[in-house]
Amino acid sequence: MxxxxxxxxxxxxxxxxxxxxxxxxxxxxxxxxxxxxxxxxxxxxxxxxxxxxxxxxxxxxxxxxxxxxxxxxxxxxxxxxxxxxxxTESSELIDCLEKFIQLRIALGRKRTSYKEFITVKNRMIQFEEFRVSQGHKRLQFRDLTLRFSDDLILWMSSRKYDPNTIKKHFVTLKTFVNHYYNRRTEYPEIQFTDDYLKSDFGKVNTHSSPPLPLNDNEFSVLLDCDYLLENKPSLVKVKDAFLFGCVTGLRYSDLFTISRANIREGLIIVSPSKTENTKSDNLCRIPLNSISQSILERYNWNTGLLKLSNQVYNRRLKELFQLLKFDDLIETKTYSGLGCPSVKQLPKYELLSSHNARDTFITMCIKKGIGIPVIMEMTGHTKYETMKKYIKLDSEHILDVLKHAF
Incomplete structure (x- = not known):
């Protein structure tokens, strides 16, 4: 509604x-x-x-x-x-998913906080149609058994979903089910099973994507590439957006929300949308530097003027990085379902995306000797284990550090 x-x-x-x-x-x-x-x-x-x-x-x-x-x-x-x-005959599970999404919308939640549930709902509709074609009835809460989990995992794998996507689907699904399960006394008409709380429900082996920051030379090229983009205004904006991410560490979801109101005493103060409902002290404090300030001045202190959809942004980033010849070959694993991944060597520009600006920011801070607590204050991380996934030091830096150590 x-x-x-x-x-x-x-x-x-x-x-x-x-x-x-x-x-x-x-x-x-x-x-x-x-x-x-x-x-x-x-x-x-x-x-x-x-x-x-x-x-x-x-x-x-x-x-x-x-x-x-x-x-x-x-x-x-x-x-x-x-x-x-x-x-009428209906899908209790999917009907409740739609109500849950509409509830979050009515409560004024940002789209980033409910779009994952829309994705899950659309997948569950497809899975339900598959089940119906196999002689099953429409999905009910009582169907969320370990067998259901196995069937859904196999169905998603057969459609070549990445294991990480399968895991994320189940995590999001559990969040939705928890909403109703915690209110089960108020929904006597719904029959629940607690199988979804078991560790085997939605259990798949996931993989981590290695960080892919720009190296020092690539960052310098990006910083001084305006002369190559004189007739490509759309790429100038993409360059500025990515560069702003490299020197602030902001996620894509926060990158285009900065205005004068966020600038206080030489700091960019931002409340990350990803953690707005899970952290009590949800503020990142990022020093304004010459690069971030010049970008803000260029766009009248409003990064919203740079905004693109994530898909368009990533597509143009690849075009930009190909033009800048960021073409070092990177060995990468491609997952298609739950089978063994295929290993390929791809040029770096094909692998870079909006998220790698954050990799670049954190890695550059480490290389410049900035303390871990300071970096975590700027990025909003509360655990080093989470932050270190963004760090990748190149061999040249490691050799340089050892050269000065002995």
Whole structure:
């Protein structure tokens, strides 16, 4: 239900300053646009309400209880709207997945926080159609057994999904199921199984992708390549975006969100979207340097002017790096399903993507002798084990360090 919002009306606050929280549904009746408001039964002061996220803020002492009741009421309204009192054969699992996605949208969550669930839902629809063709019924929560896990893994492998993608699919699926399982007393009509909590559910052997930072020479070439891009304005923006990532360590999801409001006392202050709901101190503090400042000045202190979809950005990056002759051969493993990977040697420009700017930033910081705690403060990492996956020191640097050590 895309037209269901959660709102308050500040001009209707009571004497104590509290506003009723409403669900507002927009619809068209007889060609006329209308809307209906349904009281949630919860009240909040405007100062304790997030208009963007449509949630009660932590400054309200009862925020957790109120937000929980809002989620419950939202799903009740969604159920009533979808059922219309009719009993039809449907996929309980996929229907609930759609409601879960719509709930996150209504709560004002960023698209990055629910698009993975959309991907999982689309895959589950395809898998369900395969099951139905084999004589099975539509998917229910009670079907989430270890046998279901095995069947889904084999189905995804037969379609050449990378093992890491298969693992990520199950992790996302479990997050969704947890939402309903934790509220199982409120859904007596749903039969649950706890097989999905077992370690064998969704168990596959994954692989790690090695970091691929730019080396010192490649970084210098990128820094001074404007003369090669005089007639390629689209590549100039791609170059500037990647370079900005190299000197700030920002992820793609945060790279295009920087404005003057993020600059304070010579620092870029950013709250990473990836960890906004999982970390209490979710701030990265990155010193503004001559390169990042010049890029910001070029785009009027608004990196949103550089924004491209991830697919287009990565495609143009490969075009840029091919033009710059970043063509050292790199041995790489390609996975297609759960079988043994194929080993190929590919030119570096074919392998580089938006994420490698972060590899470059962290590796350059290590090479320049910046302390690990400082780097983690800039990147937002809380564990060194996670951060070290971005580090790759070239042989020239290692030899140089040893030369000065003895």
């Amino acid at each position: 895309k037209n269901l919002r959660i709102i308050i009306l500040p001009n209707q606050a009571n004497k104590k300053g509290f506003c009723t929280i409403y669900f507002e549904q927009a619809f068209i009746k007889d060609g006329v646009k209308s809307r209906k408001r349904i009281a949630s039964g919860q009240k909040v002061k405007p100062s304790n309400w997030s208009i963007i996220k449509a949630r009660v803020l932590p400054s309200d002492p009862d925020c957790e209880l109120k937000n929980s009741q809002l989620e419950k009421k939202y799903l009740e309204i969604l159920n009533e709207s979808n059922s219309d009192g009719k009993q």
